[in-house]
Amino acid sequence: xxxxxxxxxxxxxxxxxxxxxxxxxxxxxxxxxxxxxxxxxxxxxxxxxxxxxxxxxxxxxxxxxxxxxxxxxxxxxxxxxxxxxxxxxxxxxxxxxxxxxxxxxxxxxxxxxxxxxxxxxxxxxxxxxxxxxxxxxxxxxxxxxxxxxxxxxxxxxxxxxxxxxxxxxxxxxxxxxxxxxxxxxxxxxxxxxxxxxxxxxxxxxxxxxxxxxxxxxxxxxxxxxxxxxxxxxxxxxxxxxxxxxxxxxxxxxxxxxxxxxxxxxxxxxxxxxxxxxxxxxxxxxxxxxxxxxxxxxxxxxxxxxxxxxxxxxxxxxxxxxxxxxxxxxxxxxxxxxxxxxxxxxxxxxxxxxxxxxxxxxxxxxxxxxxxxxxxxxxxxxxxxxxxxxxxxxxxxxxxxxxxxxxxxxxxxx
Amino acid sequence: xxxxxxxxxxxxxxxxxxxxxxxxxxxxxxxxxxxxxxxxxxxxxxxxxxxxxxxxxxxxxxxxxxxxxxxxxxxxxxxxxxxxxxxxxxxxxxxxxxxxxxxxxxxxxxxxxxxxxxxxxxxxxxxxxxxxxxxxxxxxxxxxxxxxxxxxxxxxxxxxxxxxxxxxxxxxxxxxxxxxxxxxxxxxxxxxxxxxxxxxxxxxxxxxxxxxxxxxxxxxxxxxxxxxxxxxxxxxxxxxxxxxxxxxxxxxxxxxxxxxxxxxxxxxxxxxxxxxxxxxxxxxxxxxxxxxxxxxxxxxxxxxxxxxxxxxxxxxxxxxxxxxxxxxxxxxxxxxxxxxxxxxxxxxxxxxxxxxxxxxxxxxxxxxxxxxxxxxxxxxxxxxxxxxxxxxxxxxxxxxxxxxxxxxxxxxx
Numbered sequence: 001x002x003x004x005x006x007x008x009x010x011x012x013x014x015x016x017x018x019x020x021x022x023x024x025x026x027x028x029x030x031x032x033x034x035x036x037x038x039x040x041x042x043x044x045x046x047x048x049x050x051x052x053x054x055x056x057x058x059x060x061x062x063x064x065x066x067x068x069x070x071x072x073x074x075x076x077x078x079x080x081x082x083x084x085x086x087x088x089x090x091x092x093x094x095x096x097x098x099x100x101x102x103x104x105x106x107x108x109x110x111x112x113x114x115x116x117x118x119x120x121x122x123x124x125x126x127x128x129x130x131x132x133x134x135x136x137x138x139x140x141x142x143x144x145x146x147x148x149x150x151x152x153x154x155x156x157x158x159x160x161x162x163x164x165x166x167x168x169x170x171x172x173x174x175x176x177x178x179x180x181x182x183x184x185x186x187x188x189x190x191x192x193x194x195x196x197x198x199x200x201x202x203x204x205x206x207x208x209x210x211x212x213x214x215x216x217x218x219x220x221x222x223x224x225x226x227x228x229x230x231x232x233x234x235x236x237x238x239x240x241x242x243x244x245x246x247x248x249x250x251x252x253x254x255x256x257x258x259x260x261x262x263x264x265x266x267x268x269x270x271x272x273x274x275x276x277x278x279x280x281x282x283x284x285x286x287x288x289x290x291x292x293x294x295x296x297x298x299x300x301x302x303x304x305x306x307x308x309x310x311x312x313x314x315x316x317x318x319x320x321x322x323x324x325x326x327x328x329x330x331x332x333x334x335x336x337x338x339x340x341x342x343x344x345x346x347x348x349x350x351x352x353x354x355x356x357x358x359x360x361x362x363x364x365x366x367x368x369x370x371x372x373x374x375x376x377x378x379x380x381x382x383x384x385x386x387x388x389x390x391x392x393x394x395x396x397x398x399x400x401x402x403x404x405x406x407x408x409x410x411x412x413x
Numbered sequence: 414x415x416x417x418x419x420x421x422x423x424x425x426x427x428x429x430x431x432x433x434x435x436x437x438x439x440x441x442x443x444x445x446x447x448x449x450x451x452x453x454x455x456x457x458x459x460x461x462x463x464x465x466x467x468x469x470x471x472x473x474x475x476x477x478x479x480x481x482x483x484x485x486x487x488x489x490x491x492x493x494x495x496x497x498x499x500x501x502x503x504x505x506x507x508x509x510x511x512x513x514x515x516x517x518x519x520x521x522x523x524x525x526x527x528x529x530x531x532x533x534x535x536x537x538x539x540x541x542x543x544x545x546x547x548x549x550x551x552x553x554x555x556x557x558x559x560x561x562x563x564x565x566x567x568x569x570x571x572x573x574x575x576x577x578x579x580x581x582x583x584x585x586x587x588x589x590x591x592x593x594x595x596x597x598x599x600x601x602x603x604x605x606x607x608x609x610x611x612x613x614x615x616x617x618x619x620x621x622x623x624x625x626x627x628x629x630x631x632x633x634x635x636x637x638x639x640x641x642x643x644x645x646x647x648x649x650x651x652x653x654x655x656x657x658x659x660x661x662x663x664x665x666x667x668x669x670x671x672x673x674x675x676x677x678x679x680x681x682x683x684x685x686x687x688x689x690x691x692x693x694x695x696x697x698x699x700x701x702x703x704x705x706x707x708x709x710x711x712x713x714x715x716x717x718x719x720x721x722x723x724x725x726x727x728x729x730x731x732x733x734x735x736x737x738x739x740x741x742x743x744x745x746x747x748x749x750x751x752x753x754x755x756x757x758x759x760x761x762x763x764x765x766x767x768x769x770x771x772x773x774x775x776x777x778x779x780x781x782x783x784x785x786x787x788x789x790x791x792x793x794x795x796x797x798x799x800x801x802x803x804x805x806x807x808x809x810x811x812x813x814x815x816x817x818x819x820x821x822x823x824x825x826x
């Protein structure tokens with residue numbers, strides 16, 4: 001594989017035209033879209049319009065005039081096809097943490113008994129998911145919520161008749177390993193358990209089939225592959241079959257049947273809208289709304305195909321240059337078994353990450369000794385991959401990462 | 414009182430210079446800043462900078478480089494002096510609904526027993542506050558959380574030894590009536606109860622003295638008198654004395670002692686930061702951060718004094734023109750006993766509100782038959798009040814609100 005081969009890949013890329021939709025800083029190869037997606041150009045315009053025209057000029061009337069009041073639903077419906085959900089099952093609101101709390105509480109209240117009180121997750125799930133289950137256990141007590149985390153490989157066999165809820169993330173944040181959600185859902189249902197899936201590292205990077213897999217509930221993030229901006233509100237999916245059986249406990253006024261009647265008694269909205277709580281952050285949510293326009297008419301199979309080719313190219317180049325002696329791949333060898341990222345174990349992962357940043361290659365470090373590269377098929381080119389590996393090779397071969405300045409920086413991302 | 418008197422008031426107004434800090438649409442008198450504050454000009458610039466420079470160019474590194482990671486705390490510290498809180502007690506996050514859920518759960522877990530399980534609020538509190546208590550009762554059961562709502566006038570005497578938490582809003586959203594928080598806090602403490610105060614209609618409109626009043630916990634909104642933008646994140650106050658005794662249950666990763674260690678076991682941050690849950694919405698939160706600069710060196714006694722003069726002038730003019738025969742004031746007669754708003758009962762309140770909107774006067778309607786006028790001392794002038802009453806007089810005297818088109822509009826705000 002040489003640079004010419006890579007250029008051919010780019011010239012045949014059906015998604016190449018999307019790159020121009022993004023604002024990408026000069027002299028930077030951004031391989032961290034799995035942490036924070038890049039800025040779509042159309043979002044700049046929308047944020048300006050919402051701030052200056054809608055808020056500035058039209059003020060309170062914008063709740064109707066610009067349909068702010070339905071923004072959570074409108075954004076939800078744009079996310080729905082991306083995650084394989086038919087209409088009326090997805091809504092945009094709050095953070096993943098808050099949404100998991102809502103879903104997990106609702107699932108336990110509906111499905112839990114004294115003998116079915118376990119919440120099963122994997123020890124290596126993204127920590128906020130684990131923390132939320134621990135927080136709920138603290139509030140409800142072990143009799144109602146007994147949180148159990150197991151090794152990822154033991155998840156399937158850990159589900160039994162004492163399981164109330166299985167709570168998993170499809171793509172592991174650290175290793176990039178994909179779980180088989182369909183099998184986990186089948187197993188959960190065989191044992192009378194419900195399943196909640198976190199799609200933080202899936203949505204927008206690959207096809208997801210929530211309806212077909214018969215998943216009960218899901219949450220996800222809009223600031224990674226959906227490019228909604230830093231800390232953009234998250235989303236909630238609840239299967240139609242369950243919606244009116246569940247009652248989530250954070251019963252804020254936006255989930256009320258008729259919030260503007262100001263009735264002192266809570267009555268949930270029917271359907272997915274009862275999962276709303278407080279007033280939505282309109283500026284942040286409008287940014288996502290605009291970013292999602294890029295997914296109109298986008299075939300997620302094409303996105304996935306490019307993602308697989310990107311990760312395969314990267315890993316092949318690492319091997320081709322013999323860098324795999326030092327950078328040990330944590331991610332699965334088969335591209336089919338991983339998400340749109342590659343992680344490597346390396347004693348100096350933190351320092352390497354810093355040295356690469358200095359050379360314009362943005363990846364991220366994950367404690368204790370992993371470096372993680374994310375590939376965003378909408379704006380990363382094959383040439384990006386080539387150039388990034390060239391820089392890694394240079395840093396590794398010159399031991400540049402050992403310079404003391406790299407060890408001294410504080411890690412926060 | 415005539416227009417010349419009003420012009421004298423404006424020319425002597427020490428806050429007059431602030432009006433120019435806001436983007437105010439032409440030909441509009443905006444008396445709805447108690448629902449959505451106007452756009453500060455500096456917010457336009459900040460939102461553009463955060464979107465285009467910080468997110469667009471600096472991408473993931475902005476979490477450190479532009480200190481996004483500390484934005485919730487930074488904004489909290491700017492709000493603190495506005496609500497009479499010393500350092501380390503206020504943080505910006507989530508919505509009022511979500512924050513009330515955190516505080517009420519934490520308060521009940523800490524202070525509740527089988528014989529002390531009541532949450533007392535007033536029947537006329539803002540509905541989301543009531544709904545959250547109802548939702549928590551649904552989750553925890555009546556043994557742990559028995560929600561009781563009483564008439565506002567009976568609040569004080571309803572607090573007894575069975576009360577775990579008193580949950581009140583200082584300024585009533587409908588009537589504008591102020592509660593005596595100091596007395597309610599004293600009474601709550603005498604009976605071993607905790608108090609949670611909602612400052613949605615207080616913060617930024619008048620001095621608040623949380624520390625001096627010895628309040629335990631508070632929440633508030635940043636999109637009314639603090640001008641943070643539509644649905645901007647809310648804030649939480651927890652008194653130093655209580656912070657490390659409480660454990661809130663929505664234990665997201667931003668409240669973890671060391672989120673970037675990705676430890677599977679939750680360990681709360683010490684102090685106010687444990688009240689964070691998920692990743693904050695950076696664009697919306699940056700808007701507040703900029704809006705709060707207007708409160709640097711601002712004397713809230715001066716703000717309150719102008720607020721009192723504005724509401725008094727408005728009500729005097731209503732009386733002067735004999736409009737009080739039809740518009741019956743719901744708000745207290747004494748300006749000292751009300752917030753920065755005036756509400757009137759009128760059978761055609763909805764239609765009047767629509768007719769005024771057509772004439773460039775923005776107020777809001779509250780079911781079933783109230784019209785509510787909010788006065789924002791930073792950008793409303795005395796001339797605004799004069800001109801608004803002129804329009805009301807015109808609409809009332811010509812019965813213009815009876816035109817059928819006004820009754821037909823849908824009410825949502």
